[in-house]
Amino acid sequence: MSEMLKTSGLTKNFGGLTAVNNVNFSIEEGDLQSIIGPNGAGKSTFFKLISGEIKPSSGQIVFNGNDITGLAQTQVSHRGIAVAYQITNIFPLLTVLENVRVAAQSRKTTFNFWSKAESHHEITDQALAILEEIGLVEFKEDIAGNLSHGDQKRLEIGIALATQPELLLLDEPTAGLSPTETRYTIELIKKISDHLTIILVEHKMTVVMEVSDKITVLHYGSLLAQGSPDDIRNNEEVRRVYLGGVKV
């Protein structure tokens, strides 16, 4: 197995606040790693640094052997990293199918003014396959903004998948979901992790413990602990700062 992503000394300061502090993190191809930590620990900021949405204050990000530190977000996307955002970030007035279709189209063409969008069957087919996978194919003609919260969360994942990433960053995909919906999303994550490398940020410990190969704990932007689900479950410090009171 080869190392897909590696951050060294990754740091992000917002004025006086260090949201991400000297984080060394790496993930092997095919793995599913989780990042946990209290609110404001810097998990989403860590994702934004990797995806190029914001530039690090210092440190380095290497993806598939290439230094991608400071690359623009669009370029990072084309290198093969996609994000499913914590705060649902879809195209609310477009149809469910178009949400995924336009994301899939990003791999093929932008400045094509002449052909009909519908005539690109391979793109539509790919989008439909993803809708099938995320369980939204029956809503394909619906306006995305009218979907339930749970369905929008899955569409969020669908948009990310449509850009055919090698590495998928999932930011709290089950937040606000019912137990049934959470179950569905867990199964979905398991399924897509067969052919994708995934970093998962999640508060629900049951989810994290069930799907992760390895867990990283962030606390005030710093790496507190790293290890297998069992290691983390039994780590005294982690229990104290994060899991305290939570039964896992």
Place this chain on the structure above:
Amino acid sequence: MQTQQAEVGAGAPGGAWDRVVDLVSRYPVTVITIFFIIFPFVVPYKALATQIIIWGLFALGYNVCLGYTGMLSFGHAAYFGVGAYTLGIVLIRLWENLWFGLACATFMGAFTALILGFMCIKRKGIYFALLTLAFAQLLYFLAFQWVDLTGGDNGLRHIPAVPLPLPGFTVDIQDPLRFYFLVLFFVVLALMLLQRVLQSPFGRVLEAVRENDPRARSCGYETTNVRWMAFIISGAISGLAGGLYALYLHFVGIETLYWVTSGQILMITLLGGMGSFIGPFIGAGVFLFLEDVLSAITDNWMIFLGTIFILCVLFFPEGIWGSVMKLVNRSAGKKG
């Protein structure tokens, strides 16, 4: 979503309005074409009809910016004005050929949008609006000063009345009705091309960028370039409209480049309704008709027009066409 939108089903029940709205939404180009073929025969005079479709074309171009991409430009006088001056200067100095003149007007509209767009497009919202305004005013002062080329304050006069060269023969277009149909030809051409573009993969990206620019970027789209391209298309159509306007007046007034023109096209587009093909033409029709009627009654017609505009924006924020659509949708929703 706060508003629950009822959908018009393909078989929306009864009502002439429902059917009209349904037809226009589904075959906008055909409906607009047929309507404007009949139009000059029902309006009081052809000159008004011609002005309406020229300004409708300009608003259509403006709408590519505002309605389809969500960019509020306050400097579209620049592209319209450059198109107008280009046509005049080309016909006077270079070649008295109508096709060539209009092609140059379109190209220069696009080219100006390419240059100015490059400098404005990275800004958003009010900063974008102010930058477009500033650059347009810059062109206005440039035209004002460059008297040799533009005639300055007096405007560009004596644009020759050229015939329309067709393969094998030429057609005189000084007759108002013939000229109207020449303009209509370009309007329909622009509509067809634009429809094609909006249905293309690029059109879909445009939609995505308007809907959620950050997400489009995170999907790997260079959204700045996408908006820039839309701006250039908008400039091309505006330039064509400006060229037709100069051809129609045989004259280009310096005020063509003035910010008032930018305000006017914004008003027309908002009045008619953004994001549709028909809206700009309705807006141009209502605006020019009111201007025509009001200016005959009072010198202070701008005040009345302004008041009507403000009332429209307050009570019909979606514009006339948008409000009609909403009404019909609501009644269809009730019945269905």
